[in-house]
Amino acid sequence: xxxxxxxxxxxxxxxxxxxxxxxxxxxxxxxxxxxxxxxxxxxxxxxxxxxxxxxxxxxxxxxxxxxxxxxxxxxxxxxxxxxxxxxxxxxxxxxxxxxxxxxxxxxxxxxxxxxxxxxxxxxxxxxxxxxxxxxxxxxxxxxxxxxxxxxxxxxxxxxxxxxxxxxxxxxxxxxxxxxxxxxxxxxxxxxxxxxxxxxxxxxxxxxxxxxxxxxxxxxxxxxxxxxxxxxxxxxxxxxxxxxxxxxxxxxx
Amino acid sequence: xxxxxxxxxxxxxxxxxxxxxxxxxxxxxxxxxxxxxxxxxxxxxxxxxxxxxxxxxxxxxxxxxxxxxxxxxxxxxxxxxxxxxxxxxxxxxxxxxxxxxxxxxxxxxxxxxxxxxxxxxxxxxxxxxxxxxxxxxxxxxxxxxxxxxxxxxxxxxxxxxxxxxxxxxxxxxxxxxxxxxxxxxxxxxxxxxxxxxxxxxxxxxxxxxxxxxxxxxxxxxxxxxxxxxxxxxxxxxxxxxxxxxxxxxxxxxxxxxxxxxxxxxxxxxxxxxxxxxxxxxxxx
Numbered sequence: 001x002x003x004x005x006x007x008x009x010x011x012x013x014x015x016x017x018x019x020x021x022x023x024x025x026x027x028x029x030x031x032x033x034x035x036x037x038x039x040x041x042x043x044x045x046x047x048x049x050x051x052x053x054x055x056x057x058x059x060x061x062x063x064x065x066x067x068x069x070x071x072x073x074x075x076x077x078x079x080x081x082x083x084x085x086x087x088x089x090x091x092x093x094x095x096x097x098x099x100x101x102x103x104x105x106x107x108x109x110x111x112x113x114x115x116x117x118x119x120x121x122x123x124x125x126x127x128x129x130x131x132x133x134x135x136x137x138x139x140x141x142x143x144x145x146x147x148x149x150x151x152x153x154x155x156x157x158x159x160x161x162x163x164x165x166x167x168x169x170x171x172x173x174x175x176x177x178x179x180x181x182x183x184x185x186x187x188x189x190x191x192x193x194x195x196x197x198x199x200x201x202x203x204x205x206x207x208x209x210x211x212x213x214x215x216x217x218x219x220x221x222x223x224x225x226x227x228x229x230x231x232x233x234x235x236x237x238x239x240x241x242x243x244x245x246x247x248x249x250x251x252x
Numbered sequence: 253x254x255x256x257x258x259x260x261x262x263x264x265x266x267x268x269x270x271x272x273x274x275x276x277x278x279x280x281x282x283x284x285x286x287x288x289x290x291x292x293x294x295x296x297x298x299x300x301x302x303x304x305x306x307x308x309x310x311x312x313x314x315x316x317x318x319x320x321x322x323x324x325x326x327x328x329x330x331x332x333x334x335x336x337x338x339x340x341x342x343x344x345x346x347x348x349x350x351x352x353x354x355x356x357x358x359x360x361x362x363x364x365x366x367x368x369x370x371x372x373x374x375x376x377x378x379x380x381x382x383x384x385x386x387x388x389x390x391x392x393x394x395x396x397x398x399x400x401x402x403x404x405x406x407x408x409x410x411x412x413x414x415x416x417x418x419x420x421x422x423x424x425x426x427x428x429x430x431x432x433x434x435x436x437x438x439x440x441x442x443x444x445x446x447x448x449x450x451x452x453x454x455x456x457x458x459x460x461x462x463x464x465x466x467x468x469x470x471x472x473x474x475x476x477x478x479x480x481x482x483x484x485x486x487x488x489x490x491x492x493x494x495x496x497x498x499x500x501x502x503x504x505x506x507x508x509x510x511x512x513x514x515x516x517x518x519x520x521x522x523x524x525x526x527x528x529x530x531x532x533x534x535x536x
Contacts, residue, residue, distance in 0.1 A: 054427055059350050086429035096420040099443055108438070109428040158424075165428060 002029040005169070005199045006051070011065035013043075013050055015058065020046045022223045023065070033191060033200040035214025035231065037207050039246065043223040044203040045093075048171045051201070052088040053081050069169075082112075089162030093174040095154035097146035102138055105146045105157060109165040124164055132160035133190050152183025159190065170194065172202045176209065188213050207247055211235050219243045287512065294509025297502050303510070307474050311490065312500045316507050318476040322391065322484035325477060326470060327459040329395025330402060335452055337399070338406030342448075345407075346414045347436055359411075366404035373401045374468035382469055389483040394470025401465055402455035409454065413447025414440055446526055453522040457515050463488040487511045 006028035013021035021043045028034050036044045049055035050063060053074060066073045074084055086109065098105050106125045125142065129135040134156040138149070146157055155175060162170060172191075176184040191200060191213055204210050210217045211231060218228035219240070227240050238244045245251055259267065305315035341362075345355050377397030387393040417440050425435040441448075463486075471483030472493060485493070487507050494504035 052427065054423065057423070057426060082429045082431055085427055090427045092420070092424070092427075094420070096418075096424045098421060098424060098439060108425075109430075112428065112430045112434055112438075161428065 002032075004028070005030040005070065007066075007068040009066040009068065011050070011067055012063065013046055013055065014060075014062045016060040020223050021050070024225050026218065026225055026228060028199060028201060029216075030199050031195055031197075032215040033195055033202055033213055034228075035210030035217040036201065036203045036220060037205075037210050037217060037246070038220035039251070040205075041222075042220040044220050045173050046223075047220070048090065048173050048201065048203055051169075051171060052085045052090055053079075054085065054090065056081070086113075086165045087167050088169040088171055089165045089167035090171040091155070091158050091162055091173065091175045093177050095151060095158050095178070097149065097154050097157055099145070099147060101143045102146045102149070102157060103142040105161050106164050109161065128160040128163040129157075131163055131190070131194065132156045133186055134160055150183075152179050152186065155179060155183065155187060156190070159187070163194075168199060170198050170200045172200065172204075174203055174205050177205055184209075207235075219246065221246070290505065290508050290512050293502070293505035294507075294512075297506025298509055302506055306476060307490070307503075310497075310499055311474065311494050311503055316487060316490060316503075316510065318474060319485050319487045319490040319507070320510070322470070322477055323460055323486040323488075325391045325484070326395045326398055326466065326486055327456060329391065329480075330398035330459045331452060331456060333396060333399035334403045334406050334455060338403050338451075339410045339448060341407045342410035342414055343436055343440075346411055347432065347440065362404045362407045365400075366408070369464075370401055370462055371464035371468075373397055374465040376400070377465060377469035388481060389469065389471025389473070390481045391470060391477050391484050392480040394466045394484070394486075397465050397469045398459045398462060401462065402458055405455050405458070406448075406451050409451025410444070410448045413444040413451070416447065417443040450522070450526065453518060456518055460515055460518070461488055461511065462486075463492050467492070487514075 004027050006026075008024050008026040008028075011021060011024045012019060024047070036047065038044050046055060051067065051069075051074075055061050055063075063075060067075060069084075069087070072079075098108060100108075103125055106128060107121045110121065110124060126135060126139075129138060134153060137153060138157075146154065149157060155178075159170075159175070176187050179187070188209065191202065194200065195215075202210070202214060214231045216228060217231045217234040219226045219234065219238075219242075221242060226243055227234070227238065229239070234243065235247060238247065302315040303320070304317050306318045307316060308314035341358075345358060349355050374397065377393055377400070381387045381393035381396055382389055387396075421439050421443065422435055425439040430438065466486050467489050470486065470489070472485045472489055473483035474485055475482075477484040488511060491504050491507040491511065494500055494507065
């Protein structure tokens with residue numbers, strides 16, 4: 001029996017009049033990598049931003065239904081959004097290092113929480129960079145600007161910065177879409193290692209990436225969840241014709 | 253003849269280049285001319301004594317020390333009041349409201365405020381601070397009037413600077429669990445600060461040189477100001493009175509030279525600091 005970490009119940013999302021997510025029902029199990037595939041504008045990224053309520057920042061954004069994380073509906077009034085976002089760290093499609101040093105980027109999140117969390121920032125920085133596979137490359141220049149790193153390094157920095165929040169979940173929105181194959185491989189290796197401590201949701205444009213790293217894969221189309229299943233099943237004998245067509249590259 | 257007169261492309265190129273170069277030269281020459289006249293007439297007047305002695309005999313004798321001090325006080329008060337107000341307004345308009353009718357009205361208002369002649373600000377300051385609030389002709393009245401005069405500039409430049417901070421920085425900051433205020437103070441303002449500082453320095457220059465708004469509100473007393481409520485004469489007002497009343501042209505030029513040099517210095521120091529700041533943050 002798998003442990004359900006996130007439960008999405010009859011969840012819909014609207015931008016103004018337009019419905020971008022249609023009545024989703026979905027479970028995410030603890031310590032799995034859930035891959036989400038689908039063509040552009042299918043609602044994959046919107047779904048991620050609904051999980052950490054970053055979507056609230058878009059004017060005209062509105063939701064119905066429930067998302068339970070560890071049993072708690074995150075759309076309940078009175079939920080502390082900042083704490084929720086720390087719990088669900090997010091890595092974006094384009095790496096965005098803040099215009100400060102590598103070190104300051106990493107401690108940005110922890111420092112927001114005030115003094116009591118500042119005990120061992122140096123150790124935290126080393127630990128997170130180590131996990132993201134970046135420590136050896138940057139350990140001698142932690143105080144230099146993060147903007148000087150290469151694209152692949154910046155993305156691993158962003159991952160490390162999320163780990164520094166000590167989240168339980170990691171949301172990745174096409175994290176390797178702008179990266180070369182080697183950087184992509186490094187990130188994927190990192191994700192496989194992180195799985196034992198975190199629950200990971202990976203939105204990807206690259207179906208092969210889902211096939212490589214995801215335990216289960218969900219296929220989104222036009223705001224609907226077409227199907228979700230073990231990655232092996234989705235890629236060999238999907239239940240829905242549309243999934244098969246997409247995976248075989250007939251559209252999208 | 254049907255064929256219209258046309259220069260050969262090569263000749264046309266040269267002619268246009270020459271014309272544009274001429275226009276640019278005229279603009280630069282005017283600046284150089286003004287500086288030359290003022291410095292030629294004013295520099296001989298400037299001495300340590302001129303800078304450190306108070307004016308005597310209505311300004312015919314002595315130096316301009318008290319007017320330098322008055323200018324400094326007024327400018328400092330103006331910026332101390334206008335900077336927080338202006339930056340606060342800019343933060344509110346950009347970070348705390350969605351773009352809409354209200355923000356447009358506020359912005360339009362600020363723009364109109366920027367177009368009002370300074371002498372009208374002087375009149376307003378006179379009515380409000382000098383008369384109604386009974387601050388009298390004083391450093392405080394003058395400083396507050398100047399603050400309102402430069403406020404639109406600070407709002408606009410700060411707003412532009414804040415808007416130019418990439419939206420992705422804000423998104424990342426929120427995603428790392430920061431509140432709106434933490435995002436503003438830790439991400440937005442540090443990135444926007446070069447632009448904000450430029451606006452403040454611009455206002456500093458305007459405050460130092462402003463005459464009309466000050467003469468109505470700070471008065472023209474020649475003694476060294478002793479409190480916020482003493483009347484005082486700034487350098488620009490001093491220059492105006494010396495020249496207008498024909499009291500002493502050499503002293504007037506001396507004052508003008510100090511004024512111009514002060515403004516130049518402010519600009520040079522700003523450019524230097526900005527250059528340093530910008531290269532440091534991008535190269536660090």
